[in-house]
Amino acid sequence: MTKIAVLGAGAWGTTFGQVLADAGNQVVMWGIEPAVVDAINHDHRNPVRTPTIERLPDAMTASLDREEAVDGAGIVVVAIAAQHAREALEPFRPLIGADAVVVSLMKGIERTTDKRMDQVVTEALGLPEERFAAVSGPNLSREVAVRQPSAAVVASVSPETAQRVAQACEAPYFKPFVSTDVIGLELCGALKNVTALAVGMSRGAGYGENTAAMIQARGLAELTALGEAAGADAKTFAGLAGVGDLIATCASSLSRNYTFGFNLGRGMSIEEATEASQGVAEGVPATNAVVGMGRSLGEPTPLAQAMSHVLDQGLDCAGMIEELFGGPISAE
Ligand SMILES: NC(=O)C1=CN([C@@H]2O[C@H](COP(=O)(O)OP(=O)(O)OC[C@H]3O[C@@H](n4cnc5c(N)ncnc54)[C@H](OP(=O)(O)O)[C@@H]3O)[C@@H](O)[C@H]2O)C=CC1
Ligand SMILES: O=C(CO)COP(=O)(O)O
Known part of the structure; x- marks a missing residue:
């Protein structure tokens, strides 16, 4: 099983974590709310952000500890409110594996810099753009949470990276397509x-x-x-x-x-x-x-x-x- 870390245990982070677990991965959520992390670990639920999910997959756990969350993760997914992404990500810079791919689910622009999330993520983590992918599409989290059929686009300047991320998130009800147009995908979202x-x-x-x-x-x-x-x-x-x-x-x-x-x-x-x-x-x-x-x-x-x-x-x-x-x- 591939270990995937999801940073941000909000509605979409948790729901996408479930997609990744359903796709056969071991998922570790990183969050800042002890009550949310505790509920994922002990009740298999995130009652705050995904109340309609009655039981999260067994392959999903959560941690408050940055190092524990990303240690050994081949893919690190970021689902943090866009205005807080930079400050939340900077401490992860020395912790993310040298071969890990980082994936943004965020649909925002940084208010203070007018920068897209691909720019924020790669700057905050010192990440080469070949190791970055964005995922975006018509993905209302409450519908994906109950496993209704949905599709998304995975974009990376590296077709190999896009393919690797798409393979990791393909589930019976979740269909990824690939693209190299990161700027287009970011601006759409x-x-x-x-x-x-x-x-x-x-x-x-x-x-x-x-x-x-x-x-x-x-x-x-x-x-x-x-x-x-x-x-x-x-x-x-x-x-x-x-x-x-x-x-x-x-x-x-x-x-x-x-x-x-x-x-x-x-x-x-x-x-x-x-x-x-x-x-x-x-x-x-x-x-x-x-x-x-x-x-x-x-x-x-x-x-x-x-x-x-x-x-x-x-x-x-x-x-x-x-x-x-x-x-x-x-x-x-
Ligand atoms: N929901 C959806 O249907 C979809 C959302 N998206 C995008 O995904 C991104 C996340 O959305 P979503 O999960 O729904 O939003 P939520 O509001 O549910 O969650 C936002 C998350 O960001 C976390 N956060 C905020 N500030 C910080 C910080 N300083 N450090 C660490 N974590 C922080 C929050 O933590 P805490 O809970 O502790 O406040 C929370 O887990 C957004 O950019 C959104 O546009 C994309 C597709 C679908
Ligand atoms: O991006 C989304 C659906 O694709 C979610 O939209 P909201 O962030 O407005 O809830």
Whole structure:
């Protein structure tokens, strides 16, 4: 059995840990909450983050100790809230094996640097990019947790690394595809969250399918253009990690980003929506980073800009839509 460490015992880390265990690996979760680590070890449960999983596989254990978690692990998976990834990972730098591959499940942009998670992870760990892979796709954790059929894309600049990670996470209900477009995959995951906030907001305000579709389609155009400007392959945005994830996230109350937006749309303040959120809504800190990224690449980001006015200045849903669609007629 291959040992795989999963850093971060949140909803997706724990659920993906179950995928890896179901795929035949020995999985050690690393977390910072003693109660969560204790519950995984003694009750085979993570009642805080994955309450719908009644019993985690026997091949899953957990540790509070960094060294114990990654010692002998051939693959190290990172599923930590994006804004905390760098500080959480730096202490792992001397501990991760020289041949280990590091995999990011995170869908975010670092607010203070506007950097993608592949950049944050490789910088924090001093990792060559050939030993890094990202996994992204339409993977609402509660559905994967009950083993509904799902697929994801594993991207690495090294086709061998992508293949190795894909083989490790292929389970009867979880189908990985491979790609070398790390930048595209990272931007799909992070930027669809900003669109999900806006679509959720329109739903919360009472608007229907047409409004949701127009925001979603413009969001896709925006993230594709930004991705291409950053060096990504446009094909990635039409695939599972792009359109696929956008469809899942923008249509589901299981998405924290959609729900955060929905709550804003029905009148909650940012503080109230944050309080109501069940886990991290990555689109919130990513929004201004997307605006910053657009500015540095010379690419307009009207949707992210409108959402930043929602988050920073309290713009309401009607104002957000007016800002997005109220300008002069232009080519699509
Ligand atoms: N849930 C989903 O459906 C999916 C999520 N993702 C992505 O995966 C990433 C993780 O999401 P998810 O697990 O759902 O989020 P959760 O909010 O459930 O969990 C976040 C995790 O980050 C940990 N964390 C936060 N700060 C620190 C820190 N300083 N040091 C160590 N650990 C820390 C939290 O620990 P603690 O519990 O102790 O606070 C928690 O385990 C996100 O980027 C998300 O976009 C990707 C695909 C699907
Ligand atoms: O990325 C996800 C589904 O693919 C999860 O979305 P949320 O982070 O909005 O819950």
